[in-house]
Amino acid sequence: MKIAFAGTGGINKVHARGAQKLGLELVAAVNHRPESMAEFSKEFGIPRQYETIEAMLKDGGVDAVVVSTPNYLHAPQTIAALNAGVHVMVEKPMAMNAREAEQMCAAADKSGALLMVAHCWRFHPEVQWLKEQSEKLGKIIRTKAYSVHVHWGPSGWFAQKEFAGGGAMADMGVHALDTTRYLLGDPQPVSVYAKIGTHYGSYDVDDTGVIIIEWDNGTTSYIETGWWQPHSDSPEAGAQLYGLKGFGSVFPTHLEIPNEEEQRIDLIETGFPQQESHQPQSLYDDQLKYFVECVEKNQTPIPGGLEGWTNMKVVDAAYESSRTGKAVEIK
Numbered sequence: 001m002k003i004a005f006a007g008t009g010g011i012n013k014v015h016a017r018g019a020q021k022l023g024l025e026l027v028a029a030v031n032h033r034p035e036s037m038a039e040f041s042k043e044f045g046i047p048r049q050y051e052t053i054e055a056m057l058k059d060g061g062v063d064a065v066v067v068s069t070p071n072y073l074h075a076p077q078t079i080a081a082l083n084a085g086v087h088v089m090v091e092k093p094m095a096m097n098a099r100e101a102e103q104m105c106a107a108a109d110k111s112g113a114l115l116m117v118a119h120c121w122r123f124h125p126e127v128q129w130l131k132e133q134s135e136k137l138g139k140i141i142r143t144k145a146y147s148v149h150v151h152w153g154p155s156g157w158f159a160q161k162e163f164a165g166g167g168a169m170a171d172m173g174v175h176a177l178d179t180t181r182y183l184l185g186d187p188q189p190v191s192v193y194a195k196i197g198t199h200y201g202s203y204d205v206d207d208t209g210v211i212i213i214e215w216d217n218g219t220t221s222y223i224e225t226g227w228w229q230p231h232s233d234s235p236e237a238g239a240q241l242y243g244l245k246g247f248g249s250v251f252p253t254h255l256e257i258p259n260e261e262e263q264r265i266d267l268i269e270t271g272f273p274q275q276e277s278h279q280p281q282s283l284y285d286d287q288l289k290y291f292v293e294c295v296e297k298n299q300t301p302i303p304g305g306l307e308g309w310t311n312m313k314v315v316d317a318a319y320e321s322s323r324t325g326k327a328v329e330i331k
Contacts, residue, residue, distance in 0.1 A: 001292060004028035004062045004086075006053050006077050007069035008040035011091060015066045016044045017281060018288040028056050030069075030077075053077045057084040064295060066288075067091060068118075070157040071164050075100035078115065082107040087114040089291045093174045093315065094308035096165035101312040105305035116291050116301035117308030119178040121237040123286040124278070126253040129270050130241070131183050133255055136268075137243025140184060143221045145239040146232050147176035153227025159203035167205025169196055169318055173225035174311050175237045177213075178303065179250070180221050183239060186307060187215035192317035193327040200228035211318050235278050251278055 003024045005012045008031045019026055028048040031037035037049050050056040053065070057080060064087040067077050075095045078088045082104070094117045095101040108115035121127050134140070149172065157163035158171060181187065196209040207227040214220055224232070232238075238251035246257040255268040294301040317328040 001025065001295065002027045002061060002063045004030065004048075004056060004065040005040070005046070006030040006065055006067045006073070007091075008033075008036045009068065012066060012068040013040065013043070014281065014284045015068065015089075015288060016040070018285040019066075020044065021285055022289060022292060024292070028062060030056055053080050057081060057086065062086055064088065064291075066118075071096055071170065072162065075104055078104050079107045082111045082113045082115060085111055085113050087291075087295050089116045089118055089288070090308075091118045092120075092178070092308070093165070093170050093312060094305070095312055098309060098312040098316045101305070101309040105309055108305050114294055114298075114301060115305040116294065117303045117305065117311075118287060119174070119182075119303045119307065119311075120283055120287050121175060121179045122182045122303060123290065124237075124250075124283050126270055126272060126278075127179060127182065127237070127239075127250050129272070130239075130248050130250045130253060133268070134183060134241055134243070134248055136246060136255060136257060137241055137248050138245030140219050140241050140243045142242045143180050143184070143219060143240060144223075144233075144242075145176035145180045145221065145237070146224045146234040147172040147174075147236050147238075148224060148229045148232035149227045149236075150229050150232050153201065153207060159201065159205055161204045164205060166315065166319060167198070167203065168207050168225045168227045169194075169209045169211075170205075170315055172227070172236070173209060173211065173223060173318070174315060176223045176225060176239065177211075177311055177314055178307070179237045179239050180213075180223065181307070181311070182303075183241060183250075184215065184217065184219055184221075186302075186310075187217040187219065188310065189314050189317070189330045190214045190216050191327050191329045192314055192321050194318035194321040196318060196322035200226075209318070209322075211314075213314060
């Protein structure tokens with residue numbers, strides 16, 4: 001497979017390392033900043049460099065592209081690639097809003113090229129373990145999830161609304177949101193209530209958020225998101241499931257199952273070795289491997305455009321709810 005990279009920042013370096021491990025042919029890079037593109041291309045032995053994705057597509061010779069540019073470029077670059085028949089894995093959030101996400105899905109449907117959204121936590125072995133074990137918890141009544149930067153936050157385009165679309169909710173909230181949906185079996189949102197604000201910086205985007213979501217399976221989810229927060233109950237994408245038969249969480253990852261006969265709580269742990277980081281390179285390697293397999297099998301990826309679009313509907317509703325002070329129904 002011949003793969004290209006739109007964007008040459010830190011996350012695409014992670015994806016490029018994964019592509020090398022998979023034995024893919026890294027053929028092109030796209031960035032409007034020549035110095036960044038030159039450094040990236042030298043590090044990964046990429047022969048072709050372009051200022052725009054349109055110029056790259058015109059030259060052809062690309063099977064797939066990883067889009068990891070600022071959020072405002074996700075939709076136009078993804079749609080251009082899909083229209084050219086090139087498969088796309090786009091970083092989260094997939095777009096600036098749900099309307100753009102819908103357009104991206106439509107482009108994929110029309111062209112037949114595959115669209116995957118890089119909601120990476122679905123590929124973490126501990127998240128997958130909790131999903132597999134969650135049936136032991138019975139019906140899930142409520143969930144809590146966290147995607148918070150403690151004592152730090154991003155700068156540059158991340159903190160500029162015209163380039164990012166939103167702040168911590170768009171940047172971090174989608175992690176907790178998608179992890180929650182994955183653990184619950186991808187339910188559809190019914191309503192969203194949110195309080196979102198800017199308290200820790202002088203930028204024009206949000207850095208603090210509390211979101212409550214009602215799902216069509218009857219579960220209620222609570223999400224905390226933020227930058228520069230003084231504390232978080234869990235590392236990024238941590239989630240907790242409260243079921244009728246027990247409790248489960250990821251980061252830390254375990255189950256707590258009441259044993260009524262012996263009047264105790266049984267603790268079920270993963271058995272995975274302790275890792276220095278809960279965001280290892282292998283997480284992104286497994287994600288890209290899955291994308292490549294979907295392309296080779298012509299199989300619709302999950303998370304694909306539809307999963308990303310649903311997440312963007314929730315993000316949009318959260319911002320609207322915070323603005324109006326009312327719960328927002330999603331149809």
